[in-house]
Amino acid sequence: MVARTATLSTDAADAKMDRMEPSPPHPPEADAPGSPLETGSSAGKEQGALFDPPEPTAEEIAAGAAMAWEIAAAEDRVVADVVLNKPLMDAYTYLVPENLRDEIAPGRRVRVPFGRGPRGGRSETGFVVAVRPVEEYANERGSKPERLKTIDRVLDEAPLVDAKMLELSRWIAEYYLCGWGQVLSSVVPAGVKRNAGTRELVFYRPTETGRAALDAGSLTKKQRAAMAAIIDAGEPVRADYVASKADCGVGVVTSLKHKGFAEQVRKRTDVTEFDDVAIEPWEELVATDEQQAALDTILAALRGQEYATFLLHGVTGSGKTEVYIRAIKEVVEYGRQAIVLVPEIALTPQTIRRFRQRFERVAVLHSHLSDAERSKHWRDIAAGRVEVVVGARSAIFAPCQHLGLVIIDEEHESTFKQDSVPRYHAREVAEKRCREAGVPLILGSATPTLESWHAAQEGRYRLLSLLRRVGKLPLPPVVTVDVRNDPQVRKGRAIGRQLSNAVKAAIEDGGQVILFLNLRGFSPAVWCRACGASLMCPDCDVSLTWHRDKGRAVCHSCAHEQTVPRACPGCGAHELKYVGVGTQKLEEEVKQVFPDATIARMDSDSMRKPGSHDEVLTRFRHSEIDILLGTQMIAKGLDFPNVTLVGVVDADTQLHQPDPRAGERTFQLIAQVAGRTGRSSRGGRVYVQSSNPAEPAIRRAAGHDYLGFVADELRDRWDMSYPPYRRLCRVILRGPDEAAVKRRANEMANALSAAAKSRNLPVQILGPAPCAVARLQKNWRFHFQLSAENPADVRSLWRTVEPEFPTGGDVDFVVDMDPLNMR
C-alpha cells in the first residue's frame, strides 16, 4: 500500500471500518480474486458465442436478486452509497461483494452498473460516500433491498478524499444545487485519478531460502554479491540498483528470482522529477505599525485555534503579502499547512518565487501544470510534505491534513467563482472549510467586494485595514480626462491630447508607461455607415471584432471567424467601416505617435505561446520596454518601480456593461491599475480617459475613495434589492427555438412563483427576460432570477419544484447560485 493510504484515510472512514470489524470468517468457497471459480467463469464468457445458456427470465433474475440481498443480510454484509458524476441529488446504494469488502471505503471510486436496460445498465464511475450494514439500508423507508445491484470493481488503492472533504463536497452540492458526484469529480484533479506521474514498478526482496543459500555459500560469486546487495538494502529494491551495487547484470537478479532466492514486490512509485530552481535569499523587512497591528489580531486567532474571517483591506502597495507570509510562518511553526489562493492570472513565476523565498516546501496548483506535476503536488500535500499551497480557485480543495490557515488574495476577483458546474465561489467554500476546521480565513483586497464589506459591517467578518503604503509612499494622483471634446479622440484616436503629452513627458524623463485597454483585436465593430448596423456573429448576438493581423472578423463569444464582405449584408451599401479601438489598433497608434519608444502588447492574442507572458514582463522589468499596453493581463499584480505613468485608455467599456456590478468593476479596475505606479520614490501618475467623468465609480476611484464608493454603492444595492442585501439564484434557459425557450422560461418562473406563494416562502421571481447576450453559439437564451434574503429559502423552493421540470428536449437550463456573470 502506498504512503497516501495512511494520510488520506480518515477518522470517520476508520471508525466506519472499525464498526464493521471483526469480519465474519470467509467460507473457503467464497470467490476470492483469482480463484478457480472466477477464472472458470471468465473463460466460459469468452467461448460464450457458441454455448450461450438460455437468457434467464425476469422472474429468475428477480428471484436471484432477492436471494443476493437475503444472503448478504444473513452474512452480515455491507452496502456502499455511491454518487455519480451526474446532476442527481441522491446517492445510490449497492451491495458490496465479499471479495471487495476489504478494499471498499468512503472516498474511493468504484465502477457500478447504472440505469435500466439489458445487462442492468451501463457501467459508470462513482465515489463511495458511505459503507454500512445491509440491514441499515433495508430498514430505510421505501428501500427495495431486493433490487440492489452490486459493485463491479474498486478503482483506487486509497481514498482520494477524506471524510472532511466528503462533507464539504456534500455541502457544495446542496448549496450550489448540483449533484454530489459532480462536485467530487471536479474536486479531485484528473491526474490524481489516473495516478499520473507514478508507475507500478517491480522491486525485489530476499526470501528465507535466499538468506540461507547466501549463508551456506551455495551461490556463484555474482549471485552472492547480488544477494548481499538485496539483503543489505533492508527494503525491496529495483533490479538496476542491485546490478550497479553488485557490479553484475540484471539477469543475475532474475535468476535469483527463478531459483526462489528473491521475490518480486510491486509498488506504485513516484517517477516525476523536477528541477529545483535556485532561489535568491530574502532580506527580512521591518513590519509597519499597521502591518503589525493586523498581524497581532490574526495571530491571536491562530493561537486560539478559532475560526474567524478577516477582511484585510489594504491599499495597493500597503504590504498585504507581508502580513500573509508572517501569519503563515506562525502556522508552519505549529506543523500545520496554509493554503493561499490567488487569481489564476496572478499565478506568475514572480508570485510563486515570493513564497519559495520564504518557505521551504511550497506546492503550486494551477491550470498550466501537467497532470503528472499536479498529481505530484497533490500527493506531497496529502502526505504532509508541504508547508504552503499556492494556487488558483480549486486549490481550496488541496488535501491538507493539518490545515492551519487559508488566505484569499485579491478577494474581489471574479475568477474565484467557477463558471461551470459546480458553480462554487472559493470564498464561500473557504469559509465553510475554515469554519469546520476551526482555523482563520484571511480575505485580502484593496477593493473588497460589497458582499465582504457588508459582512464586515455586520460583524461576520473582522475588518483589518492597511491604509498607508509601505515606505510612506503616497498613492499616485489620478487625473480624470474628459475625452468628449478632445480634438484627437474626435479624429478617431484612442489617446487624447492630455494622456499623449503625459506619455511623452514620462518617457523623456526615463520612466516607463502602462496603457490599459480592455478590448482585444483591432476594432470592436464593423459598422455600416449607410444603415447603422454592425456586422454580427451568425451564431451569437455579438458584434464581430476586426482582427487586422488575421484579416478576419472574429466573434469573441464563440469560434466563428469570417472575412468582411464588400457590401453590408443588411442594406447592400459599400460603406462598411471599422470603428472603435482595440489593443491592436492602440499598438499601431502608439507606435505612430511615439516612433522612438519600444512598445510591447500583452493580450491573449499576443501571448499565445507559453512563456511569452513571462518573457515580456522580464524585458519590461529590465527597462527594455518603454510602453507596455494590454488588457486585464497587465492590470494585476505587476510591481515595477520605474513605472511613472499609467493610462486607462477607456474607463467606459467596463462601466457600460449590462451588469449591476458594472460600477463596482469599474472602481476595482481603476484602483487596481492605479496601483501599478508610484511604487518608488520616482512617484507616478494615473490618467483615466472617460466620457462620463462624473460617474460616481470613476470619481471615487480617482479620489482613492473606497469608503465613499461603498457607501454610495451599498445604498444603490439596497434600493435595487440586490446583493449583499439579497441572495440571487439565476436560472438560464437555452435552446435553438426562441419561442420554445421563452415559453419554457415562463412556465418555470410561473411554477416557482406559485410554489413560493403556496408554501409561503419569501422568494421573489424576477423575470424572465432575454439574456444580455440573447443568442450564444446558435442557442437563444432567456433567464430569470430567484431572490431572497435567506439563501436557504431559494434552495428549498428550487429543490421542491425542480424535479417537476422536464429535462431533455431542445430546451435545457442551468442554475447559478450567487451569480457573478450576468451575460
Place this chain on the structure above:
DNA sequence: AGCACGCCGACT
C-alpha cells in the same frame, strides 16, 4: 446527463 420507455405521423 443518458437512455429506455411510450404515444402520435409518413412510408412499404
Place this chain on the structure above:
DNA sequence: GTCGGCGTGCTC
C-alpha cells in the same frame, strides 16, 4: 399495417 419522431421520467 410498421418505423421512428422526440416528449417524459428513472436511474440503487
